[in-house]
Amino acid sequence: xxNEEILSKLKEAFPDxxxxxxxxxxxxxxxxxxxxxxxxxxxHLRDHLGFDYxxxxxxxxxxxxxxxxxxLFSMKRGGGVLTLKVHLPDKEHPEVDSVTPxxxxxxxxxxxxxxxxxISFRNHxxxxxxxxxxxxxxxxxxxxxxxxxxxxKELEPTxxxxxxx
Amino acid sequence: xxxxxxxTINMGPQHPSTHGVFRMVLTLNGETIVDLKxxxxxxxxxLEKTSESRTYLQAVPFTDRxxxxxxxxxxxAYAVAVEKLAGIEVPLRAEYIRVIMAELTRLVxxxxxxxxxxxxxxxxxTPVVYAFRERERILDLFEMAxxxxxxxxxxxxxxxxxxxxxxxxxxxxxxxPHLENFVREIRFYLSDNEIFKARAVGVGFLPADxxxxxxxxxxxxxASGVKYDVRKAEPYSIYDQFDFDVPTQVAGDVYARxxxxxxxxxxxxxxxxxAVERIPEGEYATKVPSRLRPPKGEAYARIEAPKxxxxxYLVSDGSPNPYRWRNRPPSLINLSALxxxxxxxxxxxxxxxxxxxxxxxxxxxx
Numbered sequence: 241x242x243n244e245e246i247l248s249k250l251k252e253a254f255p256d257x258x259x260x261x262x263x264x265x266x267x268x269x270x271x272x273x274x275x276x277x278x279x280x281x282x283x284h285l286r287d288h289l290g291f292d293y294x295x296x297x298x299x300x301x302x303x304x305x306x307x308x309x310x311x312l313f314s315m316k317r318g319g320g321v322l323t324l325k326v327h328l329p330d331k332e333h334p335e336v337d338s339v340t341p342x343x344x345x346x347x348x349x350x351x352x353x354x355x356x357x358x359i360s361f362r363n364h365x366x367x368x369x370x371x372x373x374x375x376x377x378x379x380x381x382x383x384x385x386x387x388x389x390x391x392x393k394e395l396e397p398t399x400x401x402x403x404x405x
Numbered sequence: 406x407x408x409x410x411x412x413t414i415n416m417g418p419q420h421p422s423t424h425g426v427f428r429m430v431l432t433l434n435g436e437t438i439v440d441l442k443x444x445x446x447x448x449x450x451x452l453e454k455t456s457e458s459r460t461y462l463q464a465v466p467f468t469d470r471x472x473x474x475x476x477x478x479x480x481x482a483y484a485v486a487v488e489k490l491a492g493i494e495v496p497l498r499a500e501y502i503r504v505i506m507a508e509l510t511r512l513v514x515x516x517x518x519x520x521x522x523x524x525x526x527x528x529x530x531t532p533v534v535y536a537f538r539e540r541e542r543i544l545d546l547f548e549m550a551x552x553x554x555x556x557x558x559x560x561x562x563x564x565x566x567x568x569x570x571x572x573x574x575x576x577x578x579x580x581x582p583h584l585e586n587f588v589r590e591i592r593f594y595l596s597d598n599e600i601f602k603a604r605a606v607g608v609g610f611l612p613a614d615x616x617x618x619x620x621x622x623x624x625x626x627x628a629s630g631v632k633y634d635v636r637k638a639e640p641y642s643i644y645d646q647f648d649f650d651v652p653t654q655v656a657g658d659v660y661a662r663x664x665x666x667x668x669x670x671x672x673x674x675x676x677x678x679x680a681v682e683r684i685p686e687g688e689y690a691t692k693v694p695s696r697l698r699p700p701k702g703e704a705y706a707r708i709e710a711p712k713x714x715x716x717x718y719l720v721s722d723g724s725p726n727p728y729r730w731r732n733r734p735p736s737l738i739n740l741s742a743l744x745x746x747x748x749x750x751x752x753x754x755x756x757x758x759x760x761x762x763x764x765x766x767x768x769x770x771x
Contacts, residue, residue: 296731298733313639373446
């Protein structure tokens with residue numbers, strides 16, 4: 241299935257959703273989906289277009305927005321990557337629907353995005369920090385996180401909390 | 406009526422069978438697992454953040470430390486990603502050297518995976534000693550080429566760090582039959598072991614559809630019967646020029662994963678034989694500036710690392726430092742099905758199942 245076919249089939253299925261193709265600055269075929277319709281588009285991609293394998297969930301912090309990036313492949317067909325992107329212009333409280341109900345393999349990766357980038361996922365079954373401890377101040381992968389500011393005073397409230405199981 | 410209640414215990418982070426600092430919170434009913442929660446982060450070093458303040462080439466040694474058993478594969482994946490981002494061509498000889506190194510790394514990893522699986526089962530260090538003996542010979546080759554045994558830092562964007570020394574290929578040629586014999590030996594001594602079979606057959610079953618849904622990759626996926634290998638599905642480097650198969654198993658249990666690793670070692674040796682025959686003379690690297698400035702853009706590239714799909718997602722803003730440096734670790738994502746594999750089994754089987762997934766904690770926590 242070529243990229244044009246994927247795009248036309250998606251447009252056919254979702255005539256009301258503004259699906260854009262990112263043409264500049266990317267080496268892969270990239271679609272930008274509105275955040276509120278992400279789950280619908282992702283379910284359609286999995287069930288009808290054969291993208292059954294979610295390889296990677298990650299996020300990028302740009303000056304004007306957060307981006308959550310999904311890399312999809314097809315295990316049945318093989319072939320190249322389909323990059324799915326969601327723009328989150330709200331820098332204060334970025335939030336997007338979780339795709340863990342669609343691909344359970346997204347679980348830990350979304351927790352990692354939540355931990356290190358501070359983007360929360362609605363409907364995630366177990367949204368906790370994964371790498372850092374509970375009570376760590378801030379989210380290190382954000383560009384405004386200044387790691388040189390570590391002082392003893394600031395480390396004080398970051399001591400691990402008692403276990404929460 | 407007996408009154409029973411479940412108990413919660415910690416396995417790890419200091420536990421010999423967790424292959425590093427990894428903690429599992431087990432909820433037990435008697436000795437049966439009813440819930441399992443993996444806990445990560447004891448080895449988190451923030452490599453993604455650190456690499457954002459380094460240049461593209463300075464980040465290569467960090468990739469060695471992701472999965473320290475397979476440093477060459479990690480270098481390879483990162484180099485492929487940078488080359489895709491910056492549009493760098495690689496000379497043919499360098500591609501052959503890379504394939505040789507990647508397949509040797511796969512042999513090293515699978516040897517250790519098989520050896521330590523038996524360690525977890527209680528065959529205390531006897532199979533591992535033999536695996537280590539062969540691994541040492543391969544590490545000698547790595548040292549010959551790169552100067553380091555484990556943290557090789559050898560495959561760089563644009564090619565490799567130095568040409569192969571003159572005695573490398575003759576020695577590798579001598580070693581290939583020896584390694585083939587080693588795989589045969591493992592099969593002969595271990596595959597039909599009754600104790601091993603009693604502990605491994607039917608334990609940790611993972612059905613194929615669940616493996617795909619949980620984004621499992623590598624030998625664990627193929628042991629469940631899904632014929633998917635990045636080297637065939639989306640060939641990178643020169644893997645489309647080699648003649649090899651993608652072995653699969655049907656059973657999807659611990660025993661199938663063990664057999665899968667042995668089969669993959671055979672295929673790696675097949676690739677090595679062809680590569681040693683066909684490696685051409687020529688340049689070993691294209692010149693890449695030390696302060697490489699890729700054009701503004703982003704790229705995702707992946708390779709079939711020994712543990713599964715290893716990907717790198719790089720975003721460049723045109724400056725010498727990457728804007729975003731993301732590593733897709735195979736070990737962490739293969740762990741996402743650990744709970745499903747373990748439910749209903751006994752505590753002792755958790756050790757076996759974890760050993761059969763084959764994780765490196767440095768790759769899980771990064």
